[in-house]
Amino acid sequence: MTARTGAEYKRGLDDGREVWLGAERISVLEHPAFKGSVDGMAGYFDYQHKYAADCLTTHPETGEAMNVSLSLPRNTEDIARRHRAFDRLARYSNGMLGRTPDYVNVVLAGHVSRKDIFDRSGDPVYHQRLAAYHREVIEKDLALTHTIVHAAIDKSVGELQGMNEELTLRVVERTGEGLIVRGAKMLATLGPIADELYVYPAVPIQKGFEEYALSFAIPVATPGVVAICRDHYGVDADVADKPFSARFDEQDAVIIFDDVLVPWERVFIDGNLDVYNSINAGTASGSTQQQTAIRAAVKLEFAYDLCTQIAKVTGTESKPDVGAMLGEIYTYLRLTRAAIHSAELRASDWGGGAFFCHDDISSLRAIMPGWMIRINEIIKTMGSHNLLATPTGGAFDDPRLGPLLKKYLPGANGISAQERARIMRTAWDFAGSALGSRIELYERFYLGSIGRARALDHRKAQAAGETGAYQAMYDEIDGTPFAPDGVPAGDRIAVPAGNRLAVGAGS
Numbered sequence: 101m102t103a104r105t106g107a108e109y110k111r112g113l114d115d116g117r118e119v120w121l122g123a124e125r126i127s128v129l130e131h132p133a134f135k136g137s138v139d140g141m142a143g144y145f146d147y148q149h150k151y152a153a154d155c156l157t158t159h160p161e162t163g164e165a166m167n168v169s170l171s172l173p174r175n176t177e178d179i180a181r182r183h184r185a186f187d188r189l190a191r192y193s194n195g196m197l198g199r200t201p202d203y204v205n206v207v208l209a210g211h212v213s214r215k216d217i218f219d220r221s222g223d224p225v226y227h228q229r230l231a232a233y234h235r236e237v238i239e240k241d242l243a244l245t246h247t248i249v250h251a252a253i254d255k256s257v258g259e260l261q262g263m264n265e266e267l268t269l270r271v272v273e274r275t276g277e278g279l280i281v282r283g284a285k286m287l288a289t290l291g292p293i294a295d296e297l298y299v300y301p302a303v304p305i306q307k308g309f310e311e312y313a314l315s316f317a318i319p320v321a322t323p324g325v326v327a328i329c330r331d332h333y334g335v336d337a338d339v340a341d342k343p344f345s346a347r348f349d350e351q352d353a354v355i356i357f358d359d360v361l362v363p364w365e366r367v368f369i370d371g372n373l374d375v376y377n378s379i380n381a382g383t384a385s386g387s388t389q390q391q392t393a394i395r396a397a398v399k400l401e402f403a404y405d406l407c408t409q410i411a412k413v414t415g416t417e418s419k420p421d422v423g424a425m426l427g428e429i430y431t432y433l434r435l436t437r438a439a440i441h442s443a444e445l446r447a448s449d450w451g452g453g454a455f456f457c458h459d460d461i462s463s464l465r466a467i468m469p470g471w472m473i474r475i476n477e478i479i480k481t482m483g484s485h486n487l488l489a490t491p492t493g494g495a496f497d498d499p500r501l502g503p504l505l506k507k508y509l510p511g512a513n514g515i516s517a518q519e520r521a522r523i524m525r526t527a528w529d530f531a532g533s534a535l536g537s538r539i540e541l542y543e544r545f546y547l548g549s550i551g552r553a554r555a556l557d558h559r560k561a562q563a564a565g566e567t568g569a570y571q572a573m574y575d576e577i578d579g580t581p582f583a584p585d586g587v588p589a590g591d592r593i594a595v596p597a598g599n600r601l602a603v604g605a606g607s
Contacts, residue, residue: 103156103165104241105149106142112243112295113138115321119292119353121329128293136334140193140347141243141293144200147192154188157181159238166238169202169391172213173455179390179447182206183440186394195399196344196530198542199290203391204244204298208234210387211300211368216452217382221375230368233317242295247288247355248302250312260309269299269357270311271370278363279370281314284356289542291353292327294320301369302548304377313376315369316362324360327353333535340493343526345535352538385465386447386456392547393440393464396472400433403475406530409523410482415512425478432471439464459560466553472543476531487528490521 104112113129121131128134148155148167156165168185171178189202212234218227237244251267252259260268269283288297300315320327334349335342369376407426411417443461450456480487489509496502496518511520530536547553 102159102162102239102241103148103152103167104145106139106144106146108241109145109243110138110142113293115319117292117319117321117327118325119327119329121332132336133332133334134293134351136336136346137332137349137351138293140197141290141350143347144189144192144197145241145243148189151188154184162239167202167205167241169205170209170234170238172209173387173447174453175455176444176447178455179444179457182390183394183444186391187398190395190398193344193348194402195395195397196348196539197350198395198539198546199245199350201243201294203388204246205237206391207246207300207383207388208237208244208298210383210454210456211379213387213454213456214379214382214450214452216454217378218375219452220378221372226368226370226372226375229365233366233368237296240295243290243293244296244298244317245288245290245294246298246300247285247291248300249286250302251284251286251354259303260305260312268312269314271314272311272359275361278361279314279316279367281316281357281360281362284354286354287352288327288355289352289546290350291320291355292329292351296320297325297355301376301380303380303552305373307373310371310373313369313371313373314367315376315379316367318360318362318366322360324358326356326358328356329353331534333533333538338493340522341525342529342533344529344539345533349535349538352542382450383454383456385459385462386443386450387454389461389465389547390440390444390457393436393443393461393468396464396468397433397436397440400429400436400471400475403479403530404429404433406523406527407475407478407482410479410486410527412513413511413515413520413523414482414486416482422482425482429475429478432475436464436468462553462557462560465547466550466557469544469550473540476536476540479527479531483524483527486520486524487532490524490528491517492525493518493522496521 110129117128119126119128121133126134128138152165155168157168157171158164159166168181169189171182173179173182186202189200192200212231215227218224218230236242250259250264251269252264253267254263256262257264267284269281269285271279272282273280285299291297296317296319298317301313305313318325330352332349332351333345335345337346339346404426407429408417411422411426416422439461443457446458446460447455448458491505491509496505506517509520510517511523528536531540544550
């Protein structure tokens with residue numbers, strides 16, 4: 101079986117997994133709160149068949165259909181093929197679903213592509229296991245999510261120090277069958293309704309903490325895996341009234357591993373700091389962020405058009421302040437598209453034949469969260485009180501209420517009252533509803549904090565030789581360089597100008 105349908109995905113959720121909502125252990129297939137979310141994710145699997153020309157490709161060994169996101173990119177054609185797939189899959193939710201399966205599929209494919217990193221560890225068995233798991237995910241078309249953030253509750257000490265030592269996931273025993281792991285991981289978006297959890301490195305770990313340096317994959321239904329959900333923001337409503345909340349609450353959960361056995365064949369890193377600290381840096385920006393950036397571009401495109409409709413329905417499209425806000429969103433969209441295009445155009449071999457986008461695409465990670473927050477602010481500013489004066493679609497069918505709504509709540513520019521309500525309800529669900537607020541928080545942190553992303557970009561720039569402009573100015577002024585360290589200009593090691601801009605695709 102490859103390239104599942106929505107019905108096949110839903111059947112896979114009937115596995116006895118331990119999921120808690122509030123103080124109640126629930127079945128995600130039977131609990132009414134989860135119906136929209138499960139149906140919404142099932143729709144994603146059907147969508148890949150509806151747009152198979154974009155989303156699916158042929159498995160090189162079996163000849164069966166598989167999702168493009170699981171392919172291993174080796175050349176420019178593969179990069180372009182992935183772009184089409186990511187763009188199409190993002191359009192299923194207009195970018196509002198952040199953890200569709202193609203996200204973690206890309207992570208997994210990226211890790212498998214970097215066999216050279218595993219080879220340096222001296223034991224080929226770990227990559228062999230990972231490659232075998234990759235084949236299994238392709239064959240079963242599993243819905244994966246990750247849970248990778250340490251349970252660092254006490255921020256006054258290091259992530260693995262103090263009380264955090266006992267809280268976060270670690271190895272507590274090694275047996276003939278596999279690892280016994282204990283602890284928590286934050287925060288598994290899609291966790292309660294995914295098929296499997298892929299645990300892999302997020303940030304580097306220091307020597308002395310090898311028991312935390314783990315990568316493995318297990319079914320959500322594994323004994324001892326406990327998913328503790330936040331409040332559910334999905335609602336039982338007509339899609340026309342709640343287009344996102346009715347379908348796209350992907351649910352977030354803390355995952356507790358209560359002495360869980362991970363079979364050896366599912367263990368991909370076990371205390372090897374060289375691999376653990378290298379694999380994410382060697383794949384994330386060039387591989388994973390192609391998917392995340394394209395999803396963001398699709399969302400920006402939708403937000404721009406939605407705000408344009410708000411301007412039309414309120415008759416404010418000619419107002420200078422409104423035009424400035426619309427132009428601001430469009431600028432974000434253009435910059436995002438340009439960054440993606442440039443990174444794809446300059447894709448290269450990062451090592452071991454893994455062909456990824458140029459690392460400059462990572463700049464979006466450091467700036468996109470602010471753009472997404474600003475867009476929600478613009479929607480609320482443009483919509484103002486109109487976002488709250490929004491009758492449901494069914495209200496227009498009432499013989500008493502319908503005529504009143506049509507008379508007193510029409511839109512400008514000849515737009516009907518029904519269409520005005522739909523535009524404003526969509527805007528509120530996008531930016532102001534409980535789900536909209538949750539998605540804004542997701543956009544802020546799902547790729548790590550903005551500060552950490554910016555600091556990482558700085559370190560990469562320094563490592564690539566982005567320096568020398570200051571010294572060059574004084575060299576040009578009078579030939580006597582200002583040398584605060586006392587080193588004469590002639591004794592300095594020059595950094596070729598070309599390297600200053602090439603923050604290496606394979607770095």
